[in-house]
Amino acid sequence: xxxxxxxxxxxxxxxxxxxxxxxxxxxxxxxxxxxxxxxxxxxxxxxxxxxxxxxxxxxxxxxxxxxxxxxxxxxxxxxxxxxxxxxxxxxxxxxxxxxxxxxxxxxxxxxxxxxxxxxxxxxxxxxxxxxxxxxxxxxxxxxxxxxxxxxxxxxxxxxxxxxxxxxxxxxxxxxxxxxxxxxxxxxxxxxxxxxxxxxxxxxxxxxxxxxxxxxxxxxxxxxxxxxxxxxxxxxxxxxxxxxxxxxxxxxxxxxxxxxxxxxxxxxxxxxxxxxxxxxxxxxxxxxxxxxxxxxxxxxxxxxxxxxxxxxxxxxxxxxxxxxxxxxxxxxxxxxxxxxxxxxxxxxxxxxxxxxxxxxxxxxxxxxxxxxxxxxxxxxxxxxxxxxxxxxxxxxxxxxxxxxxxxxxxxxxxxxxxxxxxxxxxxxxxxxxxxxxxxxxxxxxxxxxxxxxxxxxxxxxxxxxxxxxxxxxxxxxxxxxxxxxxxxxxxxxxxxxxxxxxxxxxxxxxxxxxxxxxxxxxxxxx
Amino acid sequence: xxxxxxxxxxxxxxxxxxxxxxxxxxxxxxxxxxxxxxxxxxxxxxxxxxxxxxxxxxxxxxxxxxxxxxxxxxxxxxxxxxxxxxxxxxxxxxxxxxxxxxxxxxxxxxxxxxxxxxxxxxxxxxxxxxxxxxxxxxxxxxxxxxxxxxxxxxxxxxxxxxxxxxxxxxxxxxxxxxxxxxxxxxxxxxxxxxxxxxxxxxxxxxxxxxxxxxxxxxxxxxxxxxxxxxxxxxxxxxxxxxxxxxxxxxxxxxxxxxxxxxxxxxxxxxxxxxxxxxxxxxxxxxxxxxxxxxxxxxxxxxxxxxxxxxxxxxxxxxxxxxxxxxxxxxxxxxxxxxxxxxxxxxxxxxxxxxxxxxxxxxxxxxxxxxxxxxxxx
Numbered sequence: 001x002x003x004x005x006x007x008x009x010x011x012x013x014x015x016x017x018x019x020x021x022x023x024x025x026x027x028x029x030x031x032x033x034x035x036x037x038x039x040x041x042x043x044x045x046x047x048x049x050x051x052x053x054x055x056x057x058x059x060x061x062x063x064x065x066x067x068x069x070x071x072x073x074x075x076x077x078x079x080x081x082x083x084x085x086x087x088x089x090x091x092x093x094x095x096x097x098x099x100x101x102x103x104x105x106x107x108x109x110x111x112x113x114x115x116x117x118x119x120x121x122x123x124x125x126x127x128x129x130x131x132x133x134x135x136x137x138x139x140x141x142x143x144x145x146x147x148x149x150x151x152x153x154x155x156x157x158x159x160x161x162x163x164x165x166x167x168x169x170x171x172x173x174x175x176x177x178x179x180x181x182x183x184x185x186x187x188x189x190x191x192x193x194x195x196x197x198x199x200x201x202x203x204x205x206x207x208x209x210x211x212x213x214x215x216x217x218x219x220x221x222x223x224x225x226x227x228x229x230x231x232x233x234x235x236x237x238x239x240x241x242x243x244x245x246x247x248x249x250x251x252x253x254x255x256x257x258x259x260x261x262x263x264x265x266x267x268x269x270x271x272x273x274x275x276x277x278x279x280x281x282x283x284x285x286x287x288x289x290x291x292x293x294x295x296x297x298x299x300x301x302x303x304x305x306x307x308x309x310x311x312x313x314x315x316x317x318x319x320x321x322x323x324x325x326x327x328x329x330x331x332x333x334x335x336x337x338x339x340x341x342x343x344x345x346x347x348x349x350x351x352x353x354x355x356x357x358x359x360x361x362x363x364x365x366x367x368x369x370x371x372x373x374x375x376x377x378x379x380x381x382x383x384x385x386x387x388x389x390x391x392x393x394x395x396x397x398x399x400x401x402x403x404x405x406x407x408x409x410x411x412x413x414x415x416x417x418x419x420x421x422x423x424x425x426x427x428x429x430x431x432x433x434x435x436x437x438x439x440x441x442x443x444x445x446x447x448x449x450x451x452x453x454x455x456x457x458x459x460x461x462x463x464x465x466x467x468x469x470x471x472x473x474x475x476x477x478x479x480x481x482x483x484x485x486x487x488x489x490x491x492x493x494x495x496x497x498x499x500x501x502x503x504x505x506x507x508x509x510x511x512x513x514x515x516x517x518x519x520x521x522x523x524x525x
Numbered sequence: 526x527x528x529x530x531x532x533x534x535x536x537x538x539x540x541x542x543x544x545x546x547x548x549x550x551x552x553x554x555x556x557x558x559x560x561x562x563x564x565x566x567x568x569x570x571x572x573x574x575x576x577x578x579x580x581x582x583x584x585x586x587x588x589x590x591x592x593x594x595x596x597x598x599x600x601x602x603x604x605x606x607x608x609x610x611x612x613x614x615x616x617x618x619x620x621x622x623x624x625x626x627x628x629x630x631x632x633x634x635x636x637x638x639x640x641x642x643x644x645x646x647x648x649x650x651x652x653x654x655x656x657x658x659x660x661x662x663x664x665x666x667x668x669x670x671x672x673x674x675x676x677x678x679x680x681x682x683x684x685x686x687x688x689x690x691x692x693x694x695x696x697x698x699x700x701x702x703x704x705x706x707x708x709x710x711x712x713x714x715x716x717x718x719x720x721x722x723x724x725x726x727x728x729x730x731x732x733x734x735x736x737x738x739x740x741x742x743x744x745x746x747x748x749x750x751x752x753x754x755x756x757x758x759x760x761x762x763x764x765x766x767x768x769x770x771x772x773x774x775x776x777x778x779x780x781x782x783x784x785x786x787x788x789x790x791x792x793x794x795x796x797x798x799x800x801x802x803x804x805x806x807x808x809x810x811x812x813x814x815x816x817x818x819x820x821x822x823x824x825x826x827x828x829x830x831x832x833x834x835x836x837x838x839x840x841x842x843x844x845x846x847x848x849x850x851x852x853x854x855x856x857x858x859x860x861x862x863x864x865x866x867x868x869x870x871x872x873x874x875x876x877x878x879x880x881x882x883x884x885x886x887x888x889x890x891x892x893x894x895x896x897x898x899x900x901x902x
Contacts, residue, residue, distance in 0.1 A: 053694060054686040061762040061830060134759045140736065141719040141761060145656075145859065229737020235720055236735060270599070272609040300722060301733045302740035305641040309634060316626045320619060327618045330590045335606040337599040348594070355586060359579035366629065368636040369572045371731045372550050375722060375757040440547035441726040443757040446765030448684060450696050452545050 007510050016111070019103035020510060021088045022406075024110050028085025029399075031113060033475070035077030036392075038121070040468050042070035047430075047464040050457050055448055063447035064132035065124065071135025072153075075253070076160050077117050079391045083256040084109075084167045086398055087195050089406065091171060093501035093508065094189045096180025096517040101173035109166035116159035123149035134445060136246065139227035139238040143219045150220065154213045161206040168199035168206075175199075180500075182519030186280070189499050190273065193280050194259030197287045201248045201255075204291075209245040212238065236301050243294035251290040254386065255283060257394035258325060261347050263499070264401050265329050268344035269336030270496040275328040282321035282328075289318050299370045308367050315365035319358070326355055341494070342416030346397035349424050350390060357385030360435070375445075378438025384431045396423070396474065403478065404493045408507035409485030415477045422470035429463025551726045561748045565729035567636050575629055582625075643741045646711030650702070654714075654721030654734035654756065655866070656859060657763035657820065661702050663783070664713070671786045674866060675700050676816045677766045681824055684766075696753040699816060701770035705779035706749050714740045718861070719761060725754035725769055733758055746773045761859070762830055763820050797869045797893035803877070806890060810878025813871045818879075821859065826883035831860060835883035844876075844889065848899045851876060864900060869893040 008014045008023065018024060045066045049057050058066070088106065092099055100106050123130040128147030131137065142150060175196045179188070188196075215238075218224040225231020227238045258279075266273045273279065295303060295311040303311075329351055338344070360382040364373055373379060396419075404410050433456035438444075442453045449457065488506045500519075504512055550572050553565025560566055597603055651662040655674075662672035678697040682688035691697070704710050714723050716734035723742075724731035732742040746752070754769040774782065801809075821831035826840075834840050839847050851872055852864030863872065876891040 053690060055684055056686065059762075059829075060765065064759070064762060064764070132762070138720055138759070141759065145719050145761060229735075235737070269597075270605040271607060274608070275610050275615055277610070278615050300731050301735065302738070305638065308637060308641075312633065312637070313630060316630060319626060320622050323622045324615070324619055326586060330586060330593070331614075333590060333593045334597065335603075335608075336593070336597050337603050337605040338594060338597050339599045340594075348590075351590065352587065355583065359583060362579060362629075363572065363575050366571060366575055366633045368568055368633060368640050369575065371640065372568060372572070372726060372729065374731060375724075436546070436548040439550040441551070441754070443724070443755050443765075445759045446755070448695060448765050451690060451692070451694050452547060455546055 017107070019099070019107050021092050021100045021103070021106065022508070022510065024100075024106050025085045025088030025090075026406075027110055028081050028088060031110070032078050032080075032082035032085060035073050035081070035117065037471070037475075039070050039073035039078050040471065042066045042073065043464060044468055046070060047461040049447055050449070051461040052458060053449055053451055053454050058447070060447045061129060061132055064134070064445065065130040067445050068131045068134055068137075069120070069124070072120065072131075073117070074387070075135060075249070076157075077113075079253050079387065079395070080164065081113060082395050083195075083198075083253070083391075084164075086191075086256065086260070086395070086402075087167075087171055090402065090501060091174055091192055091195060092178070093504060093512060094192050094499055095175065095178065095183050096500050096513045096519070097174060097178035098511060098514050100170050101178055102170045105166050106170055109163045109170065112159050112163050116156045116163070119152050119159075120156040123152050126152070136242060137216075138242075139216060139219070139235050143216050143227055146220070151217070154217050157213045158210055161210045164202050165206050168202040171195055171199040172203070180513065180516035180519055186277065187519065189259075190262035190276065190279055190283075191256070191259035194255040194262075194283050197283050198252050198255045201252050201287055201290065205245040205248045205252075208241060209249075212241045212245065215241075236298070239298050239301060240295065243297045244291075246297065247294040248287075248290040250386070251286055253391050255287070257350070257391045258283065260394045260398045260401075261329060261350055264343050264347045264397055265332050265351075266498065267401070267494050267496040268339050268341060268347075269333050270338075271332060271336035272498075273328070274331040274334075275324070278324055279328055282324040285321040286318060289314060289321070293318065296365055296367075296370075299367045300374050312365060312367040316362065318365075319362050322358055326351065326358070341400075342411070342413060342420055343397045343401035345417060345420040346393050346400065346423075349420065350393040350397065353385050353389030353393065353424075353427070357382055357390060360385065373438065375443055376438035377434040377442045377444055380444050381431050381434035381438060384434075388431070389427055393423070399474075399478065401494070401497075402501075403481060404485075404488045405501060405504075405506050405508070407482050407485065408488050408505075409481050410488050411477050411481035411485060415473065419470055419473045419477060422473070423467060426463050426467030426470055430460050430467055431463070433457075433459045433463075551729070553727070553729060555748050555750070559748050561727055561750075561752075562729055562744055562746055564636075564639060564744070565727065567639065568729050571632055571636050574632065578625065578629065640742075643711055643743050645709060646743055647708045648704075649711045649713060650704070651713045651715070652702075652723055652734065654716035654718075654723065654760065654767075655861065656718050656761050657756075657767040658817075659698075659702075659721075659723070659756075659767065659769060660717075660866070671783065671790060673700050673786070674816075675702065675770070677768060679766075681819065693753065695766065696755070696768045696770070698768055698770045701751070701772045703772045703774060703779060703782050704746065705776045706773050707745065707747055708776070709743060709745045712742045712744070714742060720758050721756050721760045721767070722758035723754070723769060724757045725752050725771055727752045728754075728771065731757060746771075749773050749775060766820070793868045793870055797897065800892055800894075801870075801873075803881075803890050806874045806877040806892075807881060809871070810874035810876070811882070813867065813875040814878050814882075817863065817867065818875065826879070826885075834879050835885065837885075840879045841885050841887055844891065844895070845899065847876060847880070848872070848891075848896065852896070852900060869896040869900075872896045 049063055126149040130149055131153045133142040175192060215226040219226055225233040227233050227235050262273055293311060293315045296315040364370055400416055437453045437456045442449055491505060492502045493506060500517055550569055552569045553561050555561055649664045651664055653660040659675045662670055675698045678699045679695050683690045714732045714734045716736045721734040723734055728744050728746055730742050730744050732740045750773055752771045756764055756767045821829055822834050823829045826834035839850055854860045854862035870893045873891045873893045873896045880887045880889045
């Protein structure tokens with residue numbers, strides 16, 4: 001190798017100063033896994049308290065801090081950064097680019113995250129406790145009635161937003177400018193497509209979230225009344241602004257997951273993805289619709305009936321492109337030659353459970369029925385089927401799928417399969433009964449509950465402990481693979497995998513595609 | 526703590542232990558088969574319609590997938606097909622779901638319009654959410670408006686596991702909302718502090734209570750009985766402890782209940798003009814304390830979410846500053862202005878109680894007339 005092939009710097013400075021997309025991707029992934037364990041620990045406290053009726057372990061106020069931090073850490077600390085990490089690792093390798101377009105900004109967008117979460121976590125130690133108003137932080141509970149730590153929470157949200165916006169700009173710039181010659185838009189792997197669209201969503205809505213928290217800051221410290229009726233404001237305005245961010249946010253989380261599944265299912269079906277073009281159009285349609293459905297989170301606030309009808313119809317429409325995606329994945333499997341390695345198992349788990357989450361989503365879209373579902377455990381079950389079995393399962397599949405490529409070492413397949421089955425079963429024991437208690441009338445975010453909900457809650461808690469513990473197995477498997485996994489000699493690792501990243505050695509050298517690859521005639525997806 | 530019995534019970538997954546593990550939405554029909562609310566039945570039917578459509582689609586999608594997993598596995602030596610698009614099929618599975626959605630939207634729209642039909646109500650009740658209780662005010666009752674607060678009736682001992690939990694644990698209140706059967710009742714729903722949400726599943730009413738705004742909802746309950754619900758919008762520490770209890774009674778029973786309520790209000794007003802003994806005030810004050818103060822200030826005045834009352838400089842210091850805190854609340858904290866929530870007698874009683882209980886033996890007796898003159902400044 002000539003001396004123009006620089007390796008990484010040594011020691012801590014490699015990680016602090018790095019502008020290498022692989023290093024930054026790695027840091028994002030480890031950081032998000034640490035946050036996943038932290039958010040998971042909060043969830044364990046919640047489920048332990050809900051193990052049986054009565055207050056046992058924590059006080060109601062602390063319970064609310066746990067539900068709030070669980071949601072914030074999982075959404076902003078675990079799921080979102082994990083997909084940014086995946087994008088960093090994969091997008092340049094998938095489009096034949098040497099790195100991200102804006103490598104220094106890339107370093108910065110990662111390194112502002114750890115201090116932000118350190119600050120958010122430190123609110124637990126502050127007087128008055130951590131934020132206790134739910135991850136949706138509805139005013140005025142989060143303004144007039146909030147603990148003093150809310151100011152730190154607002155600052156943390158601002159930093160996360162800055163990080164996300166910088167990451168998104170980087171992804172847009174990379175995809176638009178750095179594709180290898182011949183890599184046309186309609187040849188890009190679906191993962192790149194879903195991330196491109198996600199990045200536009202992020203750039204559009206993160207400033208809206210920043211606006212919402214800034215208005216809170218003004219209300220709390222500078223005497224404004226954006227969200228206080230007593231001063232001429234409106235608490236419901238907060239909800240409109242929050243969900244104008246919050247609904248696209250849901251798709252920000254799930255679209256990259258769609259991209260991952262669209263890479264993995266064809267690989268283990270040994271058959272091209274069915275309906276590539278319609279997948280792209282469906283993704284764009286979902287992204288567009290995500291901007292005009294936000295008030296379906298607010299059916300009970302007392303909107304005029306015309307508004308209610310509009311948001312109901314628009315929300316129902318999302319079932320169409322989402323259905324197209326599910327049908328395409330199933331048809332990709334149809335008459336393939338299937339094998340069931342761990343990434344495929346998690347992808348099939350995703351397909352089944354995400355579809356169930358989609359069904360409950362359709363039920364929730366029906367406004368008059370939502371008057372009975374709203375803010376109950378039915379909703380909690382619904383969004384965990386989408387967030388955990390959707391986003392987290394697909395992320396897990398992605399790690400197993402690309403880990404051998406990244407590290408040049410194979411994970412333990414048996415342990416991976418065990419991890420899948422424990423996760424799958426544990427997940428369903430946790431969240432399936434929550435549909436029942438929700439329909440039977442259990443509100444969400446309560447630290448204690450009426451006796452008729454006791455059995456299903458106990459079941460749910462047991463499932464949560466199983467699911468939580470199984471993630472330690474995952475951690476062990478990944479570390480064992482990195483340290484002592486069997487070496488992978490093949491570039492392709494998986495015989496059915498397609499795409500430019502599989503033309504590189506395993507592990508890929510520190511710098512890849514310094515000269516652009518030649519794109520063959522056959523589409524890269 | 527997680528005791529051994531609970532763990533043993535967990536090991537057995539005691540699904541049989543509780544016969545009433547409800548797995549579905551309230552049907553809107555009583556156990557005896559009588560309709561509770563027509564709207565509730567309609568919403569339940571709509572819910573089940575969408576559910577069954579989802580089941581049918583699910584069986585189709587998962588069926589194809591499972592068949593594929595079974596039949597199209599590499600270990601069976603199949604050669605993978607290479608088809609990757611089919612315009613006709615793709616158009617079909619875009620258009621057909623769209624048509625199914627239209628089929629769902631039609632009944633959903635008609636039900637929604639009924640939910641919003643607040644006209645022609647026979648009586649109106651103003652519901653106000655407070656941290657952490659509900660206030661009910663009957664607006665168009667004959668004579669004076671009747672209003673009262675409805676607090677959680679479950680004891681702290683039950684909640685903290687030192688006493689057995691009753692059948693209606695966390696779903697019972699000291700004073701329920703009482704409405705007449707087969708009467709269209711309009712609810713005007715608002716809040717005093719943060720957002721709450723008033724929900725009674727069997728009656729199929731859920732509406733957010735938003736400070737500064739008034740929402741409308743309605744019901745016509747066809748069966749006498751007791752219906753229970755809870756606050757469904759996170760409203761602070763004790764969000765899980767502000768239940769709703771609705772008693773639906775016959776018209777006659779309602780009228781006599783209303784008359785009794787009006788009589789009690791008059792008696793309270795009369796009481797305010799009298800001088801009560803220390804013991805009367807202390808005993809009444811203890812009840813008021815347990816209903817209104819205990820959640821934040823503790824069973825022994827030791828504090829918690831709120832400051833300690835035992836030995837506090839406010840409760841043992843000057844009377845005016847003590848009354849100021851109780852009557853006007855403390856701005857920027859969870860301490861509410863109880864002057865608007867409690868009668869003068871009750872304020873006097875709870876002030877007397879706080880100044881003499883928990884070792885605060887000041888010996889002070891506060892009369893309703895003191896509260897009236899404090900309020901008048």
